[in-house]
Amino acid sequence: MKASAGLLGGLLFVLGACSAAQEKRLADGSWQIRCGESMQRCASRADMLCGDAGYEVTGGGTRGKVLGGPTGYRTRVQASELIVRCGANDASSAEDAPSSLPTLPKAPAPTQCVPGATQACVGPGGCSGGQACREDGAGFEPCDCGEQLPRTTAPAPAPAPSEPPAPPSAPPASEAPGGDAPAGGGWEEPRPPGEG
Structure with missing residues (x-):
């Protein structure tokens, strides 16, 4: 008894939810269902209309509108609409029926x-x-760096000499201190005093 009361209550709830839906048969055989605020009501009504055949959603949406003035009480109301084609769950009819959904352009x-x-x-x-x-x-x-100026480079170092420099030579005799040059033309070792 409790189970049947629960089932009856659920059935009344579903029927009450769908009572606000208004359906209209379109020229191509599909259904236009208007449901006030809830899209779920539209879907429930489509289930009832199409039964075991199922349905394909071919269009619809929910639009909102704000009622009231900018300084007074404001409230938002919605209107939902669903357009369905019954029996579209069958694979052959789904392939044969052209899609009426518009394609959205790609976002930039x-x-x-x-x-x-x-x-x-x-x-x-x-x-x-x-x-x-x-x-x-x-x-x-x-x-873009504009016109590039050629890079200036430092002069290359002088190449290393191929022969080592000669050892310094003795100064000429004319430059010897005191002007006395020994007969050999070179410098002599100094001698201790008293030798000579």
Whole structure:
């Protein structure tokens, strides 16, 4: 008895939820179901209309609207609508039926910079330059350092001599201290006094 009362209560709840739904048969055989605030009510009504055949959702959505003025009490109301085609769960009918859902355009790629904007950069070889954002905003062009001036290089070191330098020679006789040059033309070892 309790089980049947629970089942009856559940059935009444489902019927009450669907009572606000309004359905309309369209020219192509599909159903348009309007359900007030709940999309779930539309889906429940589609289950009841199509039964074991199942259904395919071909369109619909929920729209909201705010009622009331900017200074007064405001409330949001929703209107849901679902368009279904019964029996579309069958694989053969799903393949034969063309899809009536519109294809959404691809979202544009997010921009990385403002087209035409410039910024300083460091280019090849460590040069300072600038770069501009590409026209599509997807990124910056390569760094442009302008006309590169040739690098100045220090003179190369002198090559190492192939022969070692000669040892210093003795100064000429005319430069000897005191002007007295020995007969041999070179310097003599100094002698201790008294020898000579």
